[in-house]
Amino acid sequence: MTSWTRLILVLLCSAVTPVLGCDWLRHYGHLSNISLTLVQVMGGQLTDQESPVRFPYRLYERIRKDEVESQLAFIRDSLELITGLYRHDNRSSVTWDTDKTERFLMTIDRQTDGLKSCVSTHSRKNITRYYRRLEKSTLYRTGGSPESWELIRKETKLHLEQLDLLAAFVVDSSAASRRRSTETRH
Known part of the structure; x- marks a missing residue:
């Protein structure tokens, strides 16, 4: 193998190392399906x-x-911020199934913890601002009315769907990078 080929191989491998080194990602889709169903x-x-x-x-x-x-990191941060919405003081106004709600939050926590093992980056991009505005515009403005909680649940579902798509994109991109790096070795 020439030194140029080795250099290219090292660069390709280092670009996907965070995903390749994160075996936990293969569990994300399963937990994502559970959280989407529960919400x-x-x-x-x-x-x-x-x-x-x-x-x-x-x-x-x-x-x-x-x-x-x-x-x-974006997926992890988004999940943490979603959990933060549901940790709000006044969830008593909604008639959600308590067991399913707690299982939903535990599943989100498992996803977050798993991603923490994969990512060291600490940046929340602009997503924190969005969740603060959502919380203020719904829960704080209405005092935690049932309608505001239903809006939070609806928005949560939209986010979980988008995060699931993003995670699948990451996994697919990593698989494609692995295939390309394998092809360059042969």
């Missing part, structure tokens, strides 16, 4: 009411162009 069934039908805060689709588009470690 759907822990309450009644999701509300059709529009959120007072626009969903950050553009932020998700931008993060897809970032490096793998930044993408994983």
